[in-house]
Amino acid sequence: MFALKRGCFRLMRRLEDSISPFFDCFRLCIFAIKSVTFNSFSSKNAVLDAAMEPIFWTVDKVAKYLGPMFVVMVTGLTTSVVLIYYFYVLPYYIEDQIGLVVPFLLVVGHWLLVNIIFNYYKGVRTSPGCPPVNNSEIGAATICKRCIGPKPARTHHCSVCNKCVLKMDHHCPWLNNCVGHFNHRYFIQFCVFMLMGTIFVSISVWPLFKQEFFDIEKTYANIVHYLSPIKGIASIVKGRGVAENEPERNAINQIVHEKESTFHKLIVYEFFLTFSVTIALGALTLWHILLISRGETSIERYINNDERSRLKKVGVIYKNPYSFGFVENWRIFLGLSGGRTFWRHVLLPSSHIPIGDGIVWRIHQAHIRINNGFKHV
Ligand SMILES: [Zn+2]
Ligand SMILES: [Zn+2]
Numbered sequence: 001m002f003a004l005k006r007g008c009f010r011l012m013r014r015l016e017d018s019i020s021p022f023f024d025c026f027r028l029c030i031f032a033i034k035s036v037t038f039n040s041f042s043s044k045n046a047v048l049d050a051a052m053e054p055i056f057w058t059v060d061k062v063a064k065y066l067g068p069m070f071v072v073m074v075t076g077l078t079t080s081v082v083l084i085y086y087f088y089v090l091p092y093y094i095e096d097q098i099g100l101v102v103p104f105l106l107v108v109g110h111w112l113l114v115n116i117i118f119n120y121y122k123g124v125r126t127s128p129g130c131p132p133v134n135n136s137e138i139g140a141a142t143i144c145k146r147c148i149g150p151k152p153a154r155t156h157h158c159s160v161c162n163k164c165v166l167k168m169d170h171h172c173p174w175l176n177n178c179v180g181h182f183n184h185r186y187f188i189q190f191c192v193f194m195l196m197g198t199i200f201v202s203i204s205v206w207p208l209f210k211q212e213f214f215d216i217e218k219t220y221a222n223i224v225h226y227l228s229p230i231k232g233i234a235s236i237v238k239g240r241g242v243a244e245n246e247p248e249r250n251a252i253n254q255i256v257h258e259k260e261s262t263f264h265k266l267i268v269y270e271f272f273l274t275f276s277v278t279i280a281l282g283a284l285t286l287w288h289i290l291l292i293s294r295g296e297t298s299i300e301r302y303i304n305n306d307e308r309s310r311l312k313k314v315g316v317i318y319k320n321p322y323s324f325g326f327v328e329n330w331r332i333f334l335g336l337s338g339g340r341t342f343w344r345h346v347l348l349p350s351s352h353i354p355i356g357d358g359i360v361w362r363i364h365q366a367h368i369r370i371n372n373g374f375k376h377v
Contacts, residue, residue: 056159071174074174112197119193119349123187126183128165128179131359133149147164151164154300155168158178166182167184169298169299175187182354188285191288195282201274202275296320333354335354
């Protein structure tokens with residue numbers, strides 16, 4: 001019995017001796033990795049960021065290369081909606097309606113169209129603004145860890161454009177451009193005018209859409225026409241022609257039917273496209289209107305939320321230093337100073353530059369309430 005115990009003990013010792021170098025090696029590797037990557041700022045978030053870096057890199061590259069395609073898509077879809085409106089929707093109102101409907105459609109439609117084209121072009125072509133290279137022009141500023149250059153307040157680094165952008169809001173793939181200090185107004189005006197445009201087209205195309213889409217006979221005829229190349233359905237269509245015994249009339253009917261079918265498809269396309277864009281763009285535009293009303297950019301929204309919840313835990317109320325109230329926030333955003341008016345410089349195309357240089361910002365005295373008192377920071 002004793003001999004058996006000694007045998008087991010020796011076997012365990014041998015096993016331990018043979019395995020322990022591997023454990024020592026493993027511990028040494030972990031220690032080496034820790035010593036190389038040690039940083040007093042290391043945290044779970046930093047590790048997670050590092051792990052997600054390849055995904056961010058891929059998304060950035062895809063966004064960069066898809067940008068020009070998105071611009072072509074916006075231009076193409078808008079052009080198709082406008083052409084269908086000119087060739088199919090307007091003639092319907094010209095033929096069937098009386099009074100001031102047609103002049104109204106022409107004036108409002110062209111006002112929206114001009115503003116959409118102007119603001120989209122300016123949004124795509126206007127640089128959002130970058131900080132100057134020389135730090136002395138900025139004064140106190142932080143340093144961008146990517147550009148290794150000065151980074152004024154409200155400036156953020158765009159990883160798609162690979163540069164710092166003044167008062168960066170977001171990188172917009174639809175504009176293939178960053179939205180920042182110098183083109184933020186064009187972006188919002190484009191969104192608002194485009195939204196008004198899609199609502200305008202949806203409403204004015206509705207009577208035609210209703211007539212085309214909810215008319216059972218027309219819908220059935222289109223389905224039969226669409227399926228006619230398929231064996232069986234084709235024989236039904238052909239059989240009807242033979243029974244009438246009028247080949248010429250049948251051919252004319254076929255041409256008329258094809259034209260009606262094209263009209264039907266285009267009207268359905270026009271309505272579905274403008275209606276779905278209204279829903280999607282409406283949500284996006286409302287979100288941005290809310291942010292501007294609060295004097296925030298999309299990025300600052302997250303930063304301010306974090307700061308708000310952090311300070312709330314210690315009984316402090318955070319207030320955005322760049323917010324001056326609803327009216328003043330919009331006046332600053334729209335650049336309405338020096339005699340500029342809403343009617344001339346917002347409702348009509350205008351290239352005026354925004355208030356300020358995007359580097360130095362007027363700061364509201366942010367009140368932080370502590371124990372029922374106020375402290376300025
Ligand atoms: Zn940068
Ligand atoms: Zn960008």
